[in-house]
Amino acid sequence: MNGAVVTARGVAKDFPSGDGTIRVLHGIDLTVRAGEMLLLVGPSGCGKTTLISILAGILSASEGAIEVLGQDVRHLTPSAAARFRRETVGFIFQQYNLLPSLTAAENAAIPLVVRGERLDRATRRARAVLEGLGMGAHAEKLPRQLSGGQMQRVAIARALVHDPPFIVCDEPTAALDAASGHEAMRQLRASAVRPGRAVVVVTHDPRVYGFADRIARMEDGRIVEIAEDAAAIRRMTEH
Template identity: 45%
Template sequence: MKNPALEGIGIGKVFGKDGLAVRALHPTHVALYRGQVLVIMGPSGSGKTTLISILSLVLTPTEGEVRVDGQSLRNVSSDGLAKLRRDKVGFIFQQFNLLAGLSALENVAIPLLLRGTAAKERVARAKCALDLVSMGDRANAKSRLLSGGQQQRVAIARALVADAGVLLCDEPTASLDGQTGRSVLDILQRIARDSNRAVAIVTHDERVLRIADRLIRVEDGHAEESEVDELAKRRSA
């Protein structure tokens, strides 16, 4: 197997100290590979959010370490982590988190703006990313005027625009109806396969298993990778 694009080695998290300490995630190993879709499932309060927060470099683990393209992040500063998030990781959120006052194009261009990319190139690349999710014709529409499915596509375009190798998706279909959800999942699967990106999806939605290559179940802070057979069984079910 190739080297993982993103890897959590023995990562665990305890919130609080001493008598008030609460363990949210027991030490676990998670690896995200290019070209694969990893689905992380579990009930509410199981530690999914903690796990994806650590993998997305917004939360520092109390145990273990995260590596991006083999590089340890143990001694990286907060600005360094921000830079890594900007350049290496794309995010798709349950609530889309688009800036309401900006157009679809301007929202997609945000990561490039943070990189300091020139305006002309920003626009060209944002348009390309919108075309990839079939939203090129709504580029100038204000994001608040778009439907849920369209907003999620814009969010996917925003995650793609900076050519990040890893896409982390938090409940990407939770706010969408069945058909729109399916089309979003198709886009994510296509991104993983055709663009050779590592895609991780945190979800409650069993429908997501349709595109999963690997499955990690999280329960009571314990994360465990399920066998492929089980995944196939659940898929067929």
């Protein structure tokens, strides 16, 4: 490992509730190391998606400190936060979020287009990434012409196309069958995990635990356990 991509200390998050607030994260401490895939697991409603949304700069924390590549993301202006997300973070969503009127290559090129690159140059880069994911023959197809596993690979390509150092994935295998989910995780690990980059995956699927370098388990807005080695990950899978 080459240091930390993400460091969170004492992170708390409150949401409005009736006349007051409800605290959904309670003093989270977490380091995400360069070169690793960290899985974030736990029951529904325990705060996993809230936590990755804060780490990725989508939500702001109520308390605590968050640094991504040394950048204090808590104190960014809205425009700086948007620029940070465009340049630093790749997102992979459970439901793919592909635009139905765009081809696979055009969908994968969106982060580059948003960043200001010309469409032809952006789609060339997207086709190259899709090729690396075994999707070269499907680059000009529309989402409705693709299987669930193929759409997930387009979503992976979209997250990788601008070469971000931090990738967050929210339930990337939830809409896939076992074989497609395993293949999506294999592709994600093969293409995304590398020195200088960190990947955080929120999942309920114990079948993919074996892809993790570490697993952090959450309950009631707290991290209660971190499996640091293969043996600990196997024990967590068995339970």
